[in-house]
Amino acid sequence: MRALPSDEVLEKIADVLKALADPTRLRILHVLQDGELCVSDILGHVGGSQANVSKHLSVLKRAGLVGCHREGLNVFYHISDDGVFAICRNVCDSLQIRLDRERETLAEARSRMDTGTGSPD
Amino acid sequence: MRALPSDEVLEKIADVLKALADPTRLRILHVLQDGELCVSDILGHVGGSQANVSKHLSVLKRAGLVGCHREGLNVFYHISDDGVFAICRNVCDSLQIRLDRERETLAEARSRMDTGTGSPD
């Protein structure tokens, strides 16, 4: 049998995933994909209140997914862990595969109905 | 500028990530990696109360990550989306990279202290 990862490792993984598991934060990461932006720019892209976006940014920073530096009045945020995009791509791939499978299942079910082969309730 | 993914897509991604973002569920997925198991077996591996594990299993099922079928009294669960392991691997890779980077930073800081080059308070 395979050894279980330690609780500590599992919690760290879960923490990163928790930080990712929010639509607003995913949107923020997405707009940062093309390069660093200051908070007001991010605000313009993702909408919502300034305080809310700022908090989401701090969550991402605590999780080590973004970093930031100050330039005068502005604070610029950037992706500090490119791995997030691989993760998102994986999730998207999974979703895509699942949808394809569902569609196939539906198509099969319909063809069975046409030939009268399926469960004939 | 890149187009933003729709809110719907972002929420679906976030939902999958939320289902993943829990140590107990990660452990369950891990023990299922080698093949299907019934609930009592899973219980033996991951610990906790039966009701709790059962609830975590239902979360994973709702998220489409696992599937199950009944055999007599037992219900066997299996991974229904291999993508989860790619995701976990990505997260682990990111964490590893980050730790390596931290260690490097520390090593550099120490060598600077040795040579007296760093911020000399």
Place this chain on the structure above:
DNA sequence: CGGCTATATTCCTCGATGATTATAAAGGAG
């Protein structure tokens, strides 16, 4: 049918989290 086992579900509590509002802090302009 009644008991027994395996699993699911419901109810509850409690701590975590998200959104909003108001306020604080940092830094530039005058």
Place this chain on the structure above:
DNA sequence: CTCCTTTATAATCATCGAGGAATATAGCCG
């Protein structure tokens, strides 16, 4: 210094999710 802009941080409230205890459901055996 005061005023303004940008960002961060409380304070608050509502909601959510995890865990435990009790109960319900499903299927076997007698």
